[in-house]
Amino acid sequence: MTVLLTGAAGFIGHHVARALLARGERVVGIDDCNPYYDVRLKEARLGLLARAPGFVFHRLDITDREAVLSLFEAERAARTVVHLAAQAGVRYALVDPYSYAETNVAGHLVILEAARRLKELRHLVYASSSSVYGANTELPFAEGDRVDRPVSLYAATKRAGELMSYAYAHQFGLPQTGLRFFTVYGPWGRPDMAYYSFARAIVERTPITLYDEGRLRRDFTYIDDIVAGVLGCLDRPPDGVPPQRVLNIGNHRSEEVATLVELLEEALGRRAVIRCAPRPASEVVETFAAVDAIGKLAGFRPATPLAEGIPRFVAWFRRWHGLA
């Protein structure tokens, strides 16, 4: 069966595509391969996917309505859509705030419009983010909590995506699941994220900046657990009225960023040079996912502690950067 997958050259998209191909699906990948981070990494991910006969790729921008509508029309037998393309990251909003509104709001709308024309569509799964919980302090974060106090533009646009999706489920009966990802890491990861940029700095002996002395806490979720959760949800479309739901997908463990640094130091065999700075306003103090709902629905059980996942990431990181 055909799955339309946006963000296929991205970190999570690449891994989801591999898992779908491995179970025999035909995957139509979409990505504009923009230079937000190293395009060679995106191309290398695509290169691996291209080895599978079931993978087809279209380099296009999801804000290009005509191109997306005509691709979806050509692929009208598709029964599932996984929408992961986004302007990710929080800090880039200081450089190009419009990219968040363009891809995460206008682009999300284009995918909804294209998806509602698919007569055979059973389920659209899209990426949201733990950042929608914003300034909330009650832990762990649960799906029913307030999500109207974003502390970054990124979070505001991800919440906007959820709201548009709700409206399309209500108005057009478009069956959807929004997944609120919690700090995903692993091999083929994103160079803009802390675990990756810290690894790089440790190797290069340049200082890493730790906010609030490393006391910020994150629910770090290993990519293989995320993939299992995405596929588990994809296979179970919602049947309520409206047919939609939003689910947390995290490791259900909140750990200090200082612990992340220690694990990186251990795996890389080198101490970090640390510089401390106050937490920027766009960073939340802590994230911690309640995962009962996705556990009940899709049997989701995160199985990879940070102490196991970081050495696996570092093994890949060494290979990718040609380090001994």
Ligand SMILES: NC(=O)c1ccc[n+]([C@@H]2O[C@H](COP(=O)([O-])OP(=O)(O)OC[C@H]3O[C@@H](n4cnc5c(N)ncnc54)[C@H](O)[C@@H]3O)[C@@H](O)[C@H]2O)c1
């Ligand atoms: N990685 C995480 O920790 C995390 C956490 C929360 C939410 N998310 C969400 O999960 C999804 C995937 O994240 P990721 O970590 O794989 O990020 P990523 O940046 O590696 O992947 C996103 C992909 O989307 C593509 N893209 C961006 N704008 C596009 C456009 N206009 N048209 C077509 N393609 C476009 C990019 O080229 C990239 O390959 C995103 O929606 C992100 O917001 C990720």
